[in-house]
Amino acid sequence: MSNEWDEYAEDWDIDPTVEEYAKNVFSELLDNINIDGLSVLDFGCGTGALTQLISPTVKSIVAIDPSSEMIKRLDKKALDNVCSISDYLSEELIERLPEFKNKFDLIVASSVCGFLPDYEATLSLLKSLLKNGGVFVQWDWLSEDDSSGKGLSEKRVKQAFEVNQFVNTNISSPFVMNSSKGSMPVLMAIGKNA
Numbered sequence: 033m034s035n036e037w038d039e040y041a042e043d044w045d046i047d048p049t050v051e052e053y054a055k056n057v058f059s060e061l062l063d064n065i066n067i068d069g070l071s072v073l074d075f076g077c078g079t080g081a082l083t084q085l086i087s088p089t090v091k092s093i094v095a096i097d098p099s100s101e102m103i104k105r106l107d108k109k110a111l112d113n114v115c116s117i118s119d120y121l122s123e124e125l126i127e128r129l130p131e132f133k134n135k136f137d138l139i140v141a142s143s144v145c146g147f148l149p150d151y152e153a154t155l156s157l158l159k160s161l162l163k164n165g166g167v168f169v170q171w172d173w174l175s176e177d178d179s180s181g182k183g184l185s186e187k188r189v190k191q192a193f194e195v196n197q198f199v200n201t202n203i204s205s206p207f208v209m210n211s212s213k214g215s216m217p218v219l220m221a222i223g224k225n226a
């Protein structure tokens with residue numbers, strides 16, 4: 033499956049910003065969750081910048097992304113415990129693919145949710161894939177203005193977590209990415225499936 037992210041795939045893994053972002057995300061993940069032996073869904077995995085960091089510690093990872101070019105690069109990394117899917121997540125896909133037969137302990141979405149056409153509906157689908165007690169974590173550009181198309185506000189994320197009845201919700205801005213365009217704060221949101 034191809035999409036508008038295909039054109040970024042070739043240079044994704046050599047972009048130092050991508051590496052720095054993934055390292056920050058991984059560090060925050062470890063600070064908040066014990067990932068030892070978990071079954072994980074990496075939603076919007078791209079080339080697997082985060083997938084490859086968590087792969088040695090977790091039991092298994094299903095890594096899904098609609099960009100076939102991104103997934104091609106992940107597949108080249110030949111990570112033992114990672115199974116990739118190049119497609120959009122939908123109820124139909126969940127019912128059809130054996131990879132979704134068992135629910136997940138942890139779902140991560142690193143720099144994905146802010147790009148979704150319907151963040152709230154996707155969050156509901158993702159929650160349906162969590163085990164009881166399973167945890168969802170997302171990282172996105174923090175934006176004050178939800179109509180800018182450049183990130184998500186804390187208010188919108190909080191509401192979406194409430195509507196989807198996540199518990200033990202924690203929303204923060206744990207790190208900032210600096211570039212020539214200025215400083216961009218990153219939002220991290222954690223929610224548990226009761």
Ligand SMILES: C[S@@+](CC[C@H](N)C(=O)[O-])C[C@H]1O[C@@H](n2cnc3c(N)ncnc32)[C@H](O)[C@@H]1O
Nearest residue numbers: 037076077078081097098099102142143144147
């Ligand atoms: C900024 S990249 C992040 C990739 C990866 N998570 C990382 O941290 O390197 C955004 C990713 O979201 C994916 N994406 C875009 N629309 C999506 C959708 N509707 N569902 C799932 N993933 C999507 C893109 O294909 C792209 O790989």
